[in-house]
Amino acid sequence: MFRELTQSLLAVVLPSNCSVCGSEIQEWGALGICRACRESVQPWEGSVCARCGLPLATTWPGNSPDYLCGVCRIHPFHFDWARVYGLYGGVLRQCILQLKFGRRERMAQRLGLLLGWVWQRQQALLELESPMIVPVPLHPSREQVRGFNQSCLLARALAKSLRRARFNPRLQVEASLLARVRPTTPQTGLSLAARRENVRGGFRVRRPERCRGRKIVLVDDVMTTGSTLSACAAALKAAGARQVFALAVARSTPQFPDASVALAAEVDARAEDRT
Numbered sequence: 001m002f003r004e005l006t007q008s009l010l011a012v013v014l015p016s017n018c019s020v021c022g023s024e025i026q027e028w029g030a031l032g033i034c035r036a037c038r039e040s041v042q043p044w045e046g047s048v049c050a051r052c053g054l055p056l057a058t059t060w061p062g063n064s065p066d067y068l069c070g071v072c073r074i075h076p077f078h079f080d081w082a083r084v085y086g087l088y089g090g091v092l093r094q095c096i097l098q099l100k101f102g103r104r105e106r107m108a109q110r111l112g113l114l115l116g117w118v119w120q121r122q123q124a125l126l127e128l129e130s131p132m133i134v135p136v137p138l139h140p141s142r143e144q145v146r147g148f149n150q151s152c153l154l155a156r157a158l159a160k161s162l163r164r165a166r167f168n169p170r171l172q173v174e175a176s177l178l179a180r181v182r183p184t185t186p187q188t189g190l191s192l193a194a195r196r197e198n199v200r201g202g203f204r205v206r207r208p209e210r211c212r213g214r215k216i217v218l219v220d221d222v223m224t225t226g227s228t229l230s231a232c233a234a235a236l237k238a239a240g241a242r243q244v245f246a247l248a249v250a251r252s253t254p255q256f257p258d259a260s261v262a263l264a265a266e267v268d269a270r271a272e273d274r275t
Contacts, residue, residue: 137178
């Protein structure tokens with residue numbers, strides 16, 4: 001009660017508006033997002049591909065935990081499996097855009113909580129004794145322009161949220177383990193095969209001895225085809241990593257039947273290409 005009263009008083013003294021919908025925020029410490037927008041961000045809890053975590057529009061595979069999507073059956077990824085919090089659209093998309101292009105680094109704290117929610121629902125991750133969290137790196141030229149790597153901010157926020165929840169207090173974030181060795185061609189408009197070829201060999205492990213025999217969790221903001229995460233996993237496994245899992249805040253894919261989400265992904269990709 002004392003905390004809620006304090007937050008209410010601060011909201012009155014220092015009012016602010018929601019960065020998503022523009023309405024007045026009635027509480028303090030909400031990181032610029034009103035309660036209605038926060039509550040509208042919901043996880044995907046339907047059926048998914050057991051390997052890449054692709055959200056499935058139908059419910060019939062739901063009774064089969066080993067169901068694989070068409071892509072995973074034909075062209076397996078290098079990571080052991082991937083999972084995301086939700087679909088790339090609506091308020092969740094706006095939050096990611098504000099983090100990446102709006103210079104609102106604090107947004108990573110809230111998005112990191114969403115990744116923590118995913119972590120706590122994966123038994124394989126809960127059983128890890130000393131996992132290593134590795135963010136997907138940006139090329140130095142792009143990171144210099146942006147000023148930060150959003151995946152690194154998310155990885156640190158994820159680790160912080162898990163420590164607070166007393167899950168795996170020995171979590172390590174290795175922000176400099178992976179390096180992007182060349183600036184890749186923008187992925188926008190490329191086919192799945194072209195995307196995979198585009199990022200092939202684009203990453204290297206700086207200190208292979210650090211990941212040899214380890215279980216690693218890759219972290220990224222948005223997963224589209226999974227090509228970038230797979231290329232990162234390939235580099236880590238070539239360096240001796242035992243297992244590589246992947247977590248992302250949102251999934252954007254033209255395979256999911258939501259035209260607005262697919263269109264948003266293309267628009268955002270073009271915006272990132274320009275930066």
